[in-house]
Amino acid sequence: MAELNRKQSERLTFWETFQSGLMKAKIGRIIIYTILSIWAVSTIFPLLWVVLNSFKPSQEIINATFKLPTNPTIENYTNAFNTINIGQSYINSFIMSGSVVFFTLLFGGIAAFAMSRMRFKLRAMLQIALVMSLLIPAFATIVPVYRMMIDLNLVNTYWGLIIPQTAGNLPFAVLVISGYMATIPKELEEASVMDGCNRLSMYLRVFLPISLPSFGTVATFVFLWSYNDLFSSLIFVEHESVRPIVVLLSQVSSQYGTDYGLMTTAITMTVIPIVLFYLLAQKTFEKGATSGSVKG
Amino acid sequence: MKSDKLYAFLFLAPAVAITAVFLYYPFFDNIRQSFYRTDGFFNSTFIGLENYRRLLEDDIALGATLNSLELMLYVSIFQVGIALALAVMVDSIRHGVRFFRTTFFFPVVISGAAIGLLFTLIYNYNNGLLNEILVRLGLERVLWLTEQSSLYMVAIPTIWSYVGFYFIILLTAISKIPADYYEAAKLEGINGFQKTIKITLPLIVTDMKTCLILAITGALKIFELVYIITRGGPARSSEVLGTYMYQKAFVDSAVGYGATLAILMVIIGLSLALITNILLKRDDVTY
Numbered sequence: 001m002a003e004l005n006r007k008q009s010e011r012l013t014f015w016e017t018f019q020s021g022l023m024k025a026k027i028g029r030i031i032i033y034t035i036l037s038i039w040a041v042s043t044i045f046p047l048l049w050v051v052l053n054s055f056k057p058s059q060e061i062i063n064a065t066f067k068l069p070t071n072p073t074i075e076n077y078t079n080a081f082n083t084i085n086i087g088q089s090y091i092n093s094f095i096m097s098g099s100v101v102f103f104t105l106l107f108g109g110i111a112a113f114a115m116s117r118m119r120f121k122l123r124a125m126l127q128i129a130l131v132m133s134l135l136i137p138a139f140a141t142i143v144p145v146y147r148m149m150i151d152l153n154l155v156n157t158y159w160g161l162i163i164p165q166t167a168g169n170l171p172f173a174v175l176v177i178s179g180y181m182a183t184i185p186k187e188l189e190e191a192s193v194m195d196g197c198n199r200l201s202m203y204l205r206v207f208l209p210i211s212l213p214s215f216g217t218v219a220t221f222v223f224l225w226s227y228n229d230l231f232s233s234l235i236f237v238e239h240e241s242v243r244p245i246v247v248l249l250s251q252v253s254s255q256y257g258t259d260y261g262l263m264t265t266a267i268t269m270t271v272i273p274i275v276l277f278y279l280l281a282q283k284t285f286e287k288g289a290t291s292g293s294v295k296g
Numbered sequence: 297m298k299s300d301k302l303y304a305f306l307f308l309a310p311a312v313a314i315t316a317v318f319l320y321y322p323f324f325d326n327i328r329q330s331f332y333r334t335d336g337f338f339n340s341t342f343i344g345l346e347n348y349r350r351l352l353e354d355d356i357a358l359g360a361t362l363n364s365l366e367l368m369l370y371v372s373i374f375q376v377g378i379a380l381a382l383a384v385m386v387d388s389i390r391h392g393v394r395f396f397r398t399t400f401f402f403p404v405v406i407s408g409a410a411i412g413l414l415f416t417l418i419y420n421y422n423n424g425l426l427n428e429i430l431v432r433l434g435l436e437r438v439l440w441l442t443e444q445s446s447l448y449m450v451a452i453p454t455i456w457s458y459v460g461f462y463f464i465i466l467l468t469a470i471s472k473i474p475a476d477y478y479e480a481a482k483l484e485g486i487n488g489f490q491k492t493i494k495i496t497l498p499l500i501v502t503d504m505k506t507c508l509i510l511a512i513t514g515a516l517k518i519f520e521l522v523y524i525i526t527r528g529g530p531a532r533s534s535e536v537l538g539t540y541m542y543q544k545a546f547v548d549s550a551v552g553y554g555a556t557l558a559i560l561m562v563i564i565g566l567s568l569a570l571i572t573n574i575l576l577k578r579d580d581v582t583y
Contacts, residue, residue: 111311144322167318228407
């Protein structure tokens with residue numbers, strides 16, 4: 001009898017531990033998922049709110065801000081194209097950021113090739129200069145560069161933004177691409193020499209195609225930084241004919257601060273291409289963030 | 297190769313020329329200009345250390361520096377802290393990892409200008425998101441951007457928008473920890489919380505250090521969110537070094553003084569990064 005009791009209680013404890021363990025794990029997991037979901041909502045909801053409101057007339061934004069638009073309208077969008085000329089800003093943004101990416105890859109690619117595959121006297125010094133330049137913030141160069149741009153008559157032209165941004169992004173590009181090229185086996189270099197390649201054709205036919213992933217990483221980040229860079233844009237290309245979309249955005253609230261339709265539309269139009277771009281190139285973005293090749 | 301010299305020169309020349317003229321030279325020229333009084337970009341007179349003396353007596357510059365440091369504190373604690381908590385949690389779940397990675401990171405890619413305008417709408421008195429929620433709950437509207445609150449109100453979007461960046465760095469670091477460590481710990485009867493404290497954290501110390509230094513240097517460059525949401529106001533209560541430097545150099549045309557402020561920013565940034573590096577200098581933990 002005593003033995004049976006002991007066994008029963010043992011069984012019970014086992015059962016209890018099992019159950020409470022299950023409960024604990026479940027509650028723990030529910031808490032974790034809840035917290036994670038709350039953060040996810042905080043990142044998605046504000047933007048969703050803005051996008052939904054951009055399809056309502058201003059009056060409805062004020063009266064029914066959380067409801068789905070009753071009569072979805074694109075009036076705000078036509079308004080944005082007509083009154084604040086958002087189309088022109090789009091074009092400006094893409095021309096300038098696209099050019100920055102193009103020149104950064106063009107000059108950064110060959111420089112990276114030289115830095116990683118060639119031996120010459122000043123290489124060590126250039127390497128140090130390259131790393132140091134990542135520490136130079138835009139604030140510390142902008143005053144002299146602005147004066148130079150005035151002297152060159154380039155303020156409020158596309159080049160006024162393209163040149164300084166290209167200069168700012170080149171060190172990053174050279175570091176990332178040369179890091180990638182350094183991992184390419186020496187045999188490939190030797191084989192291409194046997195085939196009669198000089199350094200230029202070696203770069204164009206062998207190293208450039210192999211290194212395309214690193215070019216992709218650089219292109220994604222440089223485009224993003226350039227497109228989003230309000231500080232330089234405010235200074236170099238603030239005039240209406242050349243202003244990129246972020247400058248327009250910074251002016252909307254001071255000039256049309258009561259026109260909620262226009263503001264939500266401007267935010268939506270600025271953010272949408274970048275979000276699409278991110279969803280397409282998501283892996284590249286995340287890789288870039290963790291590769292150590294990071295710029296603040 | 298024989299002809300390497302010529303090719304090295306040709307390949308490096310464009311990049312070196314562009315960065316020399318538009319990055320390195322301006323950096324040193326900025327130091328030179330900090331010794332000049334310059335109005336409207338062209339009339340320069342050498343005034344020696346006058347700008348630096350002015351800096352020491354400038355209450356607004358002092359306030360902006362303190363605000364920048366305060367923001368830096370919030371950013372390094374909360375950005376890295378929240379990112380760490382989220383990374384540990386995402387690492388422990390099985391479903392939805394992909395979804396959380398995507399949604400947490402995506403504010404990082406959005407421009408400060410757009411996030412700034414978004415938060416202007418959120419804080420808006422008449423029909424901002426926050427006040428609309430309060431009204432729905434039957435509460436009074438609140439004036440969100442006051443002298444007392446403005447710095448917090450710019451700190452929140454700053455922290456929020458960049459958490460995802462550190463989250464990805466830390467999540468990657470955590471996922472690189474070999475599974476055997478955890479299995480061994482499980483045999484010794486360690487529970488989930490202890491597991492995090494005793495195994496995960498020590499093994500990602502280096503990555504957290506990287507995050508902290510990036511957060512600190514990044515906080516010094518804060519400009520866009522403050523410029524859009526408060527313009528440094530009300531009554532300069534949220535002025536930071538970035539916005540003040542912009543105002544001095546490009547609005548008030550005190551170009552030399554703006555250059556001096558830029559130097560202050562560089563000095564603060566470098567010394568803080570150095571200090572953090574020394575303070576956190578411990579041998580990396582490996583088991």
